Amino acid sequence: MYTGTYRTECRFDCGTLLSSYEILNTVRIFLPGGKCCSDPEQAQNVSDCILVGQRADGTVYAEVRLEDRTVTRTAPAPVTPDEDALEFAVCSLLYEVLREMTGYTPPWGLITGIRPVRKVIQLLENGKTPDEAAAFLRRKYHISAEKMQLALDTALVQQPILPHSPKEIGFYVSIPFCPTRCSYCSFVSHSMQSAYKLIPDYIARLCEEIEVCGQIIREHGLTVQSVYIGGGTPTSITAEQLRQVMETVRSHIDIGSAREYTVEAGRADTITAEKLRVIQEEGATRISVNPQTLQDNVLQAIGRDHTAQQAVDAFRLARSMGFDDINMDLIAGLPSDTLTGFTDTLEKILALAPDSITVHTLTLKRAADLHGSLGGRSSGELADVMEMAALSAKSLPAHGYRPYYLYRQKNTLGNLENVGYARQGKENLYNILIMDETQTILAAGCAASTKIVSPSGDISRIINHKFPYEYIHRFDQILLKKQKTRELLACL
Ligand code: SF4
Incomplete structure (x- = not known):
């Protein structure tokens, strides 16, 4: 190489x-x-x-x-x-x-952008048949038959779900804390040890911002289609704190009109029956339990403090409490993982039968990590990562899961993709919209990004302060950003 x-x-x-x-x-x-x-x-x-x-x-x-x-x-x-x-x-x-x-011959050919599915949908919207769209894109970008089929299948699942009114929006709440920081993490997330003292003030400010978002939604006659509490790991905070946030959401946002309401429970070491009860009682319909791998040595290598068994137990606990829409996230290419380990993880996840499974490919934190060492991978190990993605694309549809969202990121091993698979009717609209960029998303919390999509497709973004300390102590600026949001929303 x-x-x-x-x-x-x-x-x-x-x-x-x-x-x-x-x-x-x-x-x-x-x-x-x-x-x-x-x-x-x-x-x-x-x-x-x-x-x-x-x-x-x-x-x-x-x-x-x-x-x-x-x-x-x-x-x-x-x-x-x-x-x-x-x-x-x-x-x-x-x-x-x-x-x-x-x-x-790269599987995605010449496509370097992050949204190949959007290209398919645009062609379908312009009157091309699925076959014509696929043939055109394969010819133009040299995409492999397998990846083209994946993009086409995803587009066909997505198309009927996509909203059509600019007044329909998504609502996002950020809780940017995690018990410890995973070695590969590129999100804005703060370990509980370093941020512990800030959490009560953070939550108080966050609830204020949610309340203002509720006012804005009502003033502009908007309908919330999807609510997503993400992070970080939202279940890192206590059950009472989670209740405080979710009660505020329920009081100020019309969750009854939403098609879905997700709480990203995330890591098994934060999931308790008490927190799951709060999530249920406050009206959320979907959770994520994200083991990333069910290999204990890999969990250790990425800096997680829980075992594979804890992830399985957390999933079973949620099921036993009646959660009927549970997602599980996996990552192909984690440090220390092997094709055998990934295959074993996939089989164990399939045996649990979650409602959706998202398969990510490891993204390196910095482009520089790709140079020389390829994130520590040899060419043979990279071929294994390709095989992991191919295995998922084959076995998940065989078990009744359809690809429903797909995106690519820079610095991803093998230049591969991330794919969300779901059983019919369990597709998560918020995940589609965050990639599709055709719907307004109002967001609250640290590093949250509000995205306003005008009827002509122009996008304006307003991004909150990145660190909890700034968010708490410069909250007057967050309120000014919300005023700016009000003005921009006048275009809808
Ligand atoms: S759980 Fe997710 S957000 Fe938290 S440290 Fe790990 S990768 Fe980052």
């Missing part, structure tokens, strides 16, 4: 300014262990290079010189030489060159 350093050069003589961002994303699909030199002085001494651009003779080109091997491709420039068309033309050439040089 290539682990050297290369430089890039983008030359467009028609004067079009072209960012090299997509070019780099395309290169990273093939050379995840390589490093791009961004210092112009040092770059002069780097012989490996990626050259793309446009020539005066009306052609575009991509040339890759790596370790004494050079491959070049040329094609006519696009008829409409706008920035997007030029960028796509050179990325396509670069894709062909790198595929030839590395011998690697």
Whole structure:
């Protein structure tokens, strides 16, 4: 595997300014262990290079010189030489060159964006049949038959569920605390030890913000379709504190009109019968119990303080109390996990028969972690991660789960995807909407991001302070942000 350093050069003589961002994303699909030199002085001494651009003779080109091997491709420039068309033309050439040089055919082809399903839905909305949409996207982006089928199946499950009125919104509440911090965590989450003293004040402020959100929803005649209490691990706080938050939600938000109400219970070491009773009594309809793995050695390696048996017990406890919509999250590619371990986890989860199962692929915290070590993985181990995703895509539908949301992230092992699978009728609208970005989401709490989608599709975002201390002590600014939200919502 290539682990050297290369430089890039983008030359467009028609004067079009072209960012090299997509070019780099395309290169990273093939050379995840390589490093791009961004210092112009040092770059002069780097012989490996990626050259793309446009020539005066009306052609575009991509040339890759790596370790004494050079491959070049040329094609006519696009008829409409706008920035997007030029960028796509050179990325396509670069894709062909790198595929030839590395011998690697990426499963998602040339798609580097995070929402392949949106592309399918747009084509379906424009009148293409599912077969036509799939054929078009496969031709344009070189997507493998398996991944195209996954994206198409997901789009077909999603399409009838997606809301159509801009007045229908999602509501999110953030409780950003966890018992300990997992080694791979890239969320805004604070361990209970470090944030313990702040929690009562945090909850008091959070309840104030929820109340203001309720006023805004009523003033603008909005309907809440989905409520999601996420984190962190919302069940990290005490049962009384959870009751305080959920009582506030019930008093100020019309949860009766919502299609679903989720509390992300998350980690088994925080789930008790008392907290589950609060969740039930306060009107939530869905919980997540997220073991990520049922291998004790892997749980230990990622810094979790609970065992696989505790996760199984937490699931069974919730079932015995009558929860009929439980999600379980898994991660492919966790440190110390193996294909055998993942297969065993998947079998044990299937035996529990949760209502939905989300399979993530490990995302490394920093792009830099991909360089050189590939997050500590050898090529063989990366092939295993691919196999884990393929195994999930095969065995979950065979057990009655349909893919209903799918997204990709940067710095994900093998450039793979995250997929939510659910039994029919148990699809979580909030998960779809957070990725689809076609519905307004009003959010309360630390690092919560309110997203206002205008009827024309323009998106405005208002993001709360990232740390609990800031959130508590600069709460006047949170109220100003809510005033801004009011003004922006006037467009709906
Ligand atoms: S449970 Fe989730 S949010 Fe909490 S530390 Fe682990 S990965 Fe981060």
